[in-house]
Amino acid sequence: MSLIVGRASETEALHACLAAGRHVLLEGPVGVGKTALARAVCGVLDRPLFRVDGDGRYTEGKLVGYFDPPAVLRAGYQPEFFVAGPLVAAMQSGGVLFINELNRMPEGVQNVLLPALDEGRAQVPSLGEVVALPGFAVVSTQNPSEFVATGALSEALLDRFELVVLDYQSEEEERRIVLQECRGAPSAELVAASVALVRATRHDPRIRRGASVRAAVAIADIAARLGGDVLRAARLALPTRIELLDASATPIDRVLDDLAKKAGVAAPA
Numbered sequence: 688m689s690l691i692v693g694r695a696s697e698t699e700a701l702h703a704c705l706a707a708g709r710h711v712l713l714e715g716p717v718g719v720g721k722t723a724l725a726r727a728v729c730g731v732l733d734r735p736l737f738r739v740d741g742d743g744r745y746t747e748g749k750l751v752g753y754f755d756p757p758a759v760l761r762a763g764y765q766p767e768f769f770v771a772g773p774l775v776a777a778m779q780s781g782g783v784l785f786i787n788e789l790n791r792m793p794e795g796v797q798n799v800l801l802p803a804l805d806e807g808r809a810q811v812p813s814l815g816e817v818v819a820l821p822g823f824a825v826v827s828t829q830n831p832s833e834f835v836a837t838g839a840l841s842e843a844l845l846d847r848f849e850l851v852v853l854d855y856q857s858e859e860e861e862r863r864i865v866l867q868e869c870r871g872a873p874s875a876e877l878v879a880a881s882v883a884l885v886r887a888t889r890h891d892p893r894i895r896r897g898a899s900v901r902a903a904v905a906i907a908d909i910a911a912r913l914g915g916d917v918l919r920a921a922r923l924a925l926p927t928r929i930e931l932l933d934a935s936a937t938p939i940d941r942v943l944d945d946l947a948k949k950a951g952v953a954a955p956a
Contacts, residue, residue, distance in 0.1 A: 691723060691724060692863045693857070694720065705734075705783070711824070712826075712828070712850050712851070713852075714828070716899065718901040719899060720853065721828040724853070729826075736783045737776050739785070741792045742791060742792070745793065747796055750773060750774045751811055752770055752776075755768045755769075764814075774799070775817050777819075778817050781819070786825065789827035789828065790829040790830070794841075801843060804844075804848075825848075855889065861882045861886070864904070865878045865882060865900065866878055869904055869911075870908055871908055872911070873907040873908070873911040874911075877915055878903075881906040883951065883952065884903075884950045885897075885899075885906065887949050891942065891945075894929055894932065895932045896929060898928040901928070902924055902929075917947070926939055
């Protein structure tokens with residue numbers, strides 16, 4: 688597992704909340720390390736983690752669990768035929784249910800969580816009541832509300848969570864992350880140029896949503912295999928990771944050329 692670079696305050700906050708038996712909502716842009724932070728803290732606390740990814744098509748049955756249909760037809764509803772979903776599995780093991788992008792889940796799925804969050808209990812049809820073992824908690828993430836395909840969580844749900852906010856890290860920390868996560872061995876200069884270019888995407892008025900440090904990792908990895916050509920690597924890595932305000936008015940190549948100049952990214956000799 689990768690080491691967490693920085694994030695001392697956020698790590699301490701998440702650890703304290705879980706140790707106190709509280710549920711936590713991690714909020715921040717894509718790629719700031721919300722999932723990595725949750726995994727690291729659960730590892731320290733020695734609690735199993737059950738991950739679910741937010742999806743508008745996700746159902747209550749997938750979250751809670753279901754009875755094996757052939758077995759039920761053969762012998763009826765028996766406890767041994769129940770296949771636990773991630774919520775029930777986390778409750779029965781005293782583990783952590785990690786829901787990535789909770790605010791992309793349908794309202795019905797969100798509502799299923801309320802009794803588990805309140806009382807550590809869940810009613811499963813034909814099975815009965817499931818009572819959570821000590822240690823059970825829910826850690827969820829959400830992107831800020833201005834991101835596409837996100838919705839606002841209900842007041843009732845928000846009232847059950849403590850909030851830990853993550854933002855982009857310092858330039859020095861992002862360089863350390865890129866060096867740690869790259870699959871090759873890019874030079875310090877190449878890493879610095881990749882990080883500078885990615886950070887520039889977050890402040891350009893033509894860009895609605897800038898790129899995360901994950902994009903800098905990709906650029907550095909690709910550029911190391913293109914003779915150090917950071918701009919060429921950026922043209923491969925950034926189109927899927929940034930969102931322009933008006934792509935028809937400003938071609939992305941022009942934006943990237945401008946950002947490269949501002950970030951001091953030069954073409955390789």
